[in-house]
Amino acid sequence: MKGLDWKWYKSDLNSIPKNGLKVLSCFSCGGGSSFGYKLAGCTVLGNVEIDSKMNKLYKQNHNPKYSFNMDIREFKKYPDEEIPSELFDLDILDGSPPCSSFSLAGAREKGWGKKKKFKEGQSEQILDDLFFDFIDVVEKLKPKVVIAENVKGMISGNAKGYVKEIIKRYDEAGYDTQLFLLNGALMGVPQARERVFFVSKRKDLEFPKLKMNFDMKPVPFGEVEKKLSSVLGKPISNSMRRYFFKTPAGKPLSYVHPKGSLFNYHKMNRKRVAPTVTASDNNLMHYKEPNYLNDQTIIGLQSFPQDYDFMDQSVQYVCGMSVPPLMMKGVASQVIKQWFGKECERIEDRKVANE
Template structure:
């Protein structure tokens, strides 16, 4: 059993959070309203893509990296885009200017590793500042629900005190929070990619998570996602490009077995994928990615995007390396879509309940 699988099981066995609930999203409810969302720390737009596929309307992205922001702008041209430091994002002025209110969901993945566990801010830690800026924007906009993602390791940082501090921060602005580790592969993503998902709301309602749809033995294989792409012919128009290899380098790659790495020092990069299984977690590392399961080259940016469940129509701006970096940092859209489907009945419940104060 993998580290995060053990952590996931321990979390579920010991979690007495009264707000967390798992719901079946195989046949999702219809939206009773057009629900708007804001994506903070949006990156290229993995969460935006997934929530859009679930039927929600992206109103704006906030992203400091200009290349990732350009990708978001290209793929969501009707969305407003703030490229800059979130500290300079004035949410109330922005809402007034674009005349979109309310914002029903705020999503994002702020860094939380610098969060103080002593109840005080360390203003010298930029990661700490970014998390508090996320909380500040949520407090100003007052969305119905919040979706925040991070790496699963955040839950054990400083023996769980960081997780509790995050809950306390949500509670301080009037939100009841829950957390779950969702394995992307359990939602038909052809990749092993566990994520810690915090969901919170300000009505003391349930925080819904999608029920897993596949057992481990049913996970989607890597070949099902990438086998139809050209083996050695590049297609730059859709980011089907990879690191160029010399003949000697390809001969070295040919000797790497599934699960093995080309380098001892970069054991997590240039590692051959296992055929017939879901992809290992994809990311850009030292200019490279994992080795193709049966070809003597690394996987391309488009193959990475397929493994993340981005559609081929989703084009990434910047160089090949920058495209790989954006893809590797994204939340799989299909995972975000399932989270969105889980939220729908509870958003509908808020919309239908006239006794709930949504101001």
């Protein structure tokens, strides 16, 4: 949609022309990336998601044709004859393998190779291995293109060796891979969110080298505040108020904390882009009033549709765990333009001929 910005609604998708490209999303969570593909004109056939609560959210907001509520390790062993045939003819396979082991926040290397689970009720997994399980699915379905999003920490320090292994595994599966470090703030998302995107193409396809350059004007928090009726959520605790009032706008509370604690708690600045929305509850604060930001503001900062139905789930958790739709729209749009342009034209020609 021409002129679409971070404040949008699910009904806006009705006016976006379809390009005929088919997508399946793995590790889909609440479906942030799926919205991005839909905003780019793609048809998202369905998803693979281990968390039953997140999968319930996905189905509520996306109404997928196919939905696999299971571990990616289970899906990759799913009998081929029980998988719908159109999933073996995908244009894009999407995935955001869990990445907390490689986050720059906290102890990184100490957590590598250890079994973990994100939420109560999930099966334990060695999160570092899930990217390779995802590539096993790539090898199984053989889509034309694979787009995988992950944290910036994957290309820092010792994790670089892990990235080399991922690229090697893609190569063995028959794919050439490019890496892009992108910032959502330059892609229409009103937050500073740096993420790595692995974009891979099947080797038998003669696609040119992909270019990714985004330079949209960043959206400062003050502009977000103007578009919403209110941004104030619940008050911060009395124990944090003293740090809040001493902290300059745009800084984390650790800026004034004597031990450097509270580094995840950020105070907004009207003239700057908001910091990254994380899955931790209530860590973003107003620049003046001693209040956290409300749910509708978090939804806007993540560029989720304003009428997304979160049911009984935490807004910040779902948003923080998801790819911002406008960020994925930007990546998908460039892949479509540079790699699928002529194919989309052929699809459109066939539609016109059949009418």
